[in-house]
Amino acid sequence: MVLVIGLMFQATSPVASLFVTLQHNVTVNGTVDSGISFYTYGLKDLFTVFFYVLICIVIHAVIQEYILDKLNRRMHLSKVKHSKFNESGQLLIFYAASAAWGLDIIIRENYASNVNRIWEGYPHVSLPFVVKFYYIVQLAYWVHSYPELYFQKVKKDELWARIQYVTMYLAFILVGYLLNLTRLTLFLLVLHYIVELIFHTSRLLYFAEKLEVSNFGFMIWNILFVVVRLFTITLSVLTLWYGLSKTNTNAPIDFAEGNFNTHIVRINCLVAVFLLQAWIMWNFINFHLRRVREKNEAAALAINKKLASPGSLHRKKRTKANVRENDESRSEEGSGDEPFASENGIVRLRSTKSR
Numbered sequence: 001m002v003l004v005i006g007l008m009f010q011a012t013s014p015v016a017s018l019f020v021t022l023q024h025n026v027t028v029n030g031t032v033d034s035g036i037s038f039y040t041y042g043l044k045d046l047f048t049v050f051f052y053v054l055i056c057i058v059i060h061a062v063i064q065e066y067i068l069d070k071l072n073r074r075m076h077l078s079k080v081k082h083s084k085f086n087e088s089g090q091l092l093i094f095y096a097a098s099a100a101w102g103l104d105i106i107i108r109e110n111y112a113s114n115v116n117r118i119w120e121g122y123p124h125v126s127l128p129f130v131v132k133f134y135y136i137v138q139l140a141y142w143v144h145s146y147p148e149l150y151f152q153k154v155k156k157d158e159l160w161a162r163i164q165y166v167t168m169y170l171a172f173i174l175v176g177y178l179l180n181l182t183r184l185t186l187f188l189l190v191l192h193y194i195v196e197l198i199f200h201t202s203r204l205l206y207f208a209e210k211l212e213v214s215n216f217g218f219m220i221w222n223i224l225f226v227v228v229r230l231f232t233i234t235l236s237v238l239t240l241w242y243g244l245s246k247t248n249t250n251a252p253i254d255f256a257e258g259n260f261n262t263h264i265v266r267i268n269c270l271v272a273v274f275l276l277q278a279w280i281m282w283n284f285i286n287f288h289l290r291r292v293r294e295k296n297e298a299a300a301l302a303i304n305k306k307l308a309s310p311g312s313l314h315r316k317k318r319t320k321a322n323v324r325e326n327d328e329s330r331s332e333e334g335s336g337d338e339p340f341a342s343e344n345g346i347v348r349l350r351s352t353k354s355r
Contacts, residue, residue, distance in 0.1 A: 018044060019051035022133060026126055038126040040258070041177060045136065052140035060148060063093060077207060083158065085207050088200040094141060095197040102190035105130055111183055118187065118235075119243030123180040125258040131186070135177050138189070142170040168276065179260045179269070184239045188232055195224045225284060229277050236273045240266045 005016075023044035027037045068089045077085055106112050109128070127135075145166040154162060176185030202217030244261050253260055 019047045021048070022129065022136065023048060037129045039129065039132040040125050040127065041132075048136055049140050049143065052136060053144045056141050056144035057147065057151075060090060060144065061151075063090060075207065081207055083152075083155065085204065086152065087162075088203045088207075092197065092200040092204065095193045095200065098138065099190055099193040099197055101134060102186055102193065105134060105186065106190065111187070115238070116243065118183045119239050119247070122244060122247060122261055123258040124182055125180055127182060131182060134186075135173065135182065138173050139170070139177070142166055142173065172276070175269075175272075179265070180258050181239075181269070184235070187235060191228050191231060195221065195228050198224065222288075226281075229281055233273065233277055236270060240270050240273075 022039055024040045024042045025037060026040050064086065068086050071089075072082055072085060075085075109131070111117050145162075149159060149162060173185065173189070176182060198217055199221045202214045202221060205214035205217060244266055247261060251259065251262075253262055253265070
């Protein structure tokens, strides 16, 4: 709030604009796209990211207080489900907004019309305003997730898992931003956000006890999750191994021009993508194997409880008593000259050998 007010005064406007507005404007007047502002990246982006981290914290608190907390009170969730509900609620809103915004950029910049545009013209140093702002917001959101772990008082058993995926997102976006692979990173982010959007929507429906809809959503998520992993690897190989290799002039890394199109950089990026996708698939497989084990254990526990129920014990005792009575009656029938009833109802005397 102080920084926004600082824009109103001439004395503080230069300092306030350092935080609020995008920095490193490289727009050239008189070009064909003179109506569009272009930007590159630099150290001043740290001030802008810091400001939008504060904005993300405020928005996070507003969503939590006025939306999620009210829904939690109505649904009467347990403590474990309460934490997961809050996590999915926050991520659902972010994934939906980021996926829709990313799709709008892809359509507006005509990236989807021709896949060659992902690598043509590399290095993509000059970014349109909307693209640079998108990356600033992405970095700010994932940076703000670290203090939110403290504000939300996340349990220790959930803390490490959340730190892992927040760090993965942040590192992936930051590397794509610094290496000027913004178009490839944008495509991969949108695909991943759409899949995660389906997952968190299904989980919220599960907490709301909409089991049929949530099960259908989880089924769709299971299919798309694997498809997106394959598409991510395919698009990365197509861009880093095939597309950028055609424009490679065997020149060394040029930090001034922002050109990182060397064989070593491309190989390292591909290896990083492969390892990341393998790690994600490993967690995905372990998640489903754990679910299967839990279901089997729950089924076995239900059977054991059913067998150990009072009614089952009573039936067992009755069965054992009947068997015992039958054995006793048979032993009595063969013990000596005693009357027994024949099939026609006549009482006869059984003769036995003398002892």
